[in-house]
Amino acid sequence: MKNKIFAIFTGLAFGAVLLIVLILNLVLPNKTFSTEENRMLASFPVFSLNNYLDGRFESKIDSYANDQFLFRNGFIKMKTSADLTLGKVDSNKVYNCHDDYLMEEITEPKQEVIDKTTKSMEEFYKKHRNLKMYFLLAPNAANILKDKLPAFVQTNDQNQYMDDFFGKIEKNYKIVDVRDTFNKAKDKKQLYYRTDHHWTSDGAYIAYKKAAKVMGLDSKIKYKEYVVKNDFKGTLTSKSGIVNGKDDAIKIFLSDDKQYKNSVMFYSDTKKKTTKFYRLKNLDQKDAYTVFGGSNSPMYTIKTPVKSKKKLLLIKDSYANSFIPFLSQDFRKIVVVDPRYFYDSIDDIIKSEEITDILFLYNGNTFFQDDSLEMMISN
Numbered sequence: 273m274k275n276k277i278f279a280i281f282t283g284l285a286f287g288a289v290l291l292i293v294l295i296l297n298l299v300l301p302n303k304t305f306s307t308e309e310n311r312m313l314a315s316f317p318v319f320s321l322n323n324y325l326d327g328r329f330e331s332k333i334d335s336y337a338n339d340q341f342l343f344r345n346g347f348i349k350m351k352t353s354a355d356l357t358l359g360k361v362d363s364n365k366v367y368n369c370h371d372d373y374l375m376e377e378i379t380e381p382k383q384e385v386i387d388k389t390t391k392s393m394e395e396f397y398k399k400h401r402n403l404k405m406y407f408l409l410a411p412n413a414a415n416i417l418k419d420k421l422p423a424f425v426q427t428n429d430q431n432q433y434m435d436d437f438f439g440k441i442e443k444n445y446k447i448v449d450v451r452d453t454f455n456k457a458k459d460k461k462q463l464y465y466r467t468d469h470h471w472t473s474d475g476a477y478i479a480y481k482k483a484a485k486v487m488g489l490d491s492k493i494k495y496k497e498y499v500v501k502n503d504f505k506g507t508l509t510s511k512s513g514i515v516n517g518k519d520d521a522i523k524i525f526l527s528d529d530k531q532y533k534n535s536v537m538f539y540s541d542t543k544k545k546t547t548k549f550y551r552l553k554n555l556d557q558k559d560a561y562t563v564f565g566g567s568n569s570p571m572y573t574i575k576t577p578v579k580s581k582k583k584l585l586l587i588k589d590s591y592a593n594s595f596i597p598f599l600s601q602d603f604r605k606i607v608v609v610d611p612r613y614f615y616d617s618i619d620d621i622i623k624s625e626e627i628t629d630i631l632f633l634y635n636g637n638t639f640f641q642d643d644s645l646e647m648m649i650s651n
Contacts, residue, residue, distance in 0.1 A: 361422040363512040367414070369421055372518035373466045374508040375414040378428040381437075381640035389646040390440045396649040397444040400622060403630055406487055407441060408448035409434055410471060410479065410591050410635040413464040416454045430636050437640075445632075448483045465520045468506020469637070470561055473497075473523045473594050480598040487629070489602040495525040500563065501555045522560060524550050525597065535600045537565075539572040549597040564593035570613040571621075574606040585627045587611060587618075587645065592633040603629070611644040618648055 361368055365377040397405060414421060415430040431451070438447050454463055454475070463475035471479070477495075484491040504520040538545050554562040568590055584603040586592060588610060599606055607625050609618065621627070632645075639645075 361425060363514055366508050366512035366514065367421055367425060368512075368514050369417075371420055371466075373413065373417065373420050373464075374512060374514060375417065375421065375464075376412060376469055376508065376637060378412060378414050378430045379637045379641050380428050381433050382643075385643045385646065386437065386640065388643070388650075390437070392646045392650040393441055394444065399619065400630070401444075403622070403628060404487075405445045405630045405632075406448055406483070407438075407445045407632045408450065408479065408483055408634075409437065409639060410633070411451050411454065412469070412635055412637050415636070416451070416458055416463060433640060434636060446486055448479075448486045448631075450479045450482050453478060453482045465504070465506050465508075466518050467504065467509045467520050468561060469508055469635075470506070470591060470594070471635075472520075473525060476591075476594040477525060477598060480595055483631070484602070487602075487631070491598070491601065493527050493529045493601045495527050497523055497525055499523050500550075500552060501560055504560050506561065507559070522555070522563060524563070529601070535574055535576045537572055537574050539569055541570055549600070561590070561593070565596060568593075568610050568613060569608075570615070571607065571609050573625075574600060574608065576600050576604060576606070578602070578604055580604050582628045583607070583626055585609065585618075585622060585625070585630045586633060587630065587648075588633040589635060589638045589642075591635045591638075595633060609648075611648040612642070614648060617651060619651075 362377070367375045367377070369375050411430060411434065414427050418427065421427065434449075434451075438449065441447075457463065457478050461474040461478065462472055463478070464471050481491065483489070499521050501522040502519065504522050506520065509515060534547070535549070536545060536547055537549075549565065551563050551566050554560060554566065574596070578601060580603060582603050583605040584599065584607070586596070586599070586606055586608045588608065589612070590610075592608070596606070596608065605625065607621060607627065609621070622630075634642075634645075
């Protein structure tokens with residue numbers, strides 16, 4: 273009798289917990305952004321007959337339920353701890369690597385997206401063939417530091433993806449290929465954070481020096497390096513739930529040169545101005561990488577005191593944020609656009625700002641999966 277009562281009580285308690293969780297999931301407001309994973313979260317999809325018949329509605333509902341589930345981050349950490357105890361080497365497509373590195377899997381290109389982007393870039397070049405155009409596609413850590421991956425792990429071949437893409441655009445765009453430079457420097461400098469998917473300031477500076485050669489820039493400013501944070505835990509720690517990695521140091525590069533110090537940034541979305549490339553107050557935030565220019569903005573303009581009359585349009589993802597300060601010595605004006613958040617006419621910007629040079633700067637994992645660039649330049 274006692275066993276029967278206990279079974280009934282256990283069943284009712286379990287059902288009550290499920291009901292409470294269901295009710296809370298329904299009544300609590302949806303989250304729009306995950307600071308842990310540094311990405312937008314799925315919202316409830318709009319129903320349409322076409323979406324339902326082709327299966328997209330069910331897929332979006334599944335993504336919505338996964339992203340908005342109550343205590344989601346806690347469950348991820350619990351599952352990750354259990355998986356690692358059982359000897360699993362990855363969590364949420366993040367590998368637990370040698371020397372305390374966490375590395376994302378190399379993403380396979382969405383071929384339809386790449387085909388459309390390549391075609392749009394060709395049309396974009398034809399409209400603006402009088403401008404100098406460059407493309408810097410940064411390799412990801414699992415490409416350059418593949419020797420640190422767990423034993424027997426085989427990632428996708430990012431080099432092949434990059435070579436294929438470069439071959440399609442190199443007749444119109446000058447390629448800034450940093451792979452050889454990074455492979456030569458990887459034993460001397462820390463090019464990528466251990467706990468975050470971005471390159472470090474050292475990686476960004478080495479990439480800039482390579483870009484300066486390709487773009488014919490006269491980079492003579494001397495910098496002093498300062499470590500401003502020693503306990504940085506980046507997006508890969510949060511995304512994977514792996515918490516036993518080594519904390520990172522965040523470094524900034526400063527110069528006393530007036531070309532560097534007297535630049536002014538104007539943000540079109542907030543209407544704010546600043547002379548600071550680095551937001552040191554952000555070092556205490558969850559995403560301390562926002563020390564580099566703050567959160568991703570749709571568009572902002574940098575005016576510098578240099579003598580050069582060249583004006584740069586920088587079309588970028590977040591890898592460019594730590595790269596931008598080095599460009600301040602080379603261009604009279606820099607217009608920075610992030611296609612993921614920019615919805616105006618890029619052609620109007622080029623005309624009104626009298627752009628002379630265009631640099632595309634992306635990392636491979638983002639570029640090969642994202643359709644925002646194609647949508648922006650094809651409008």
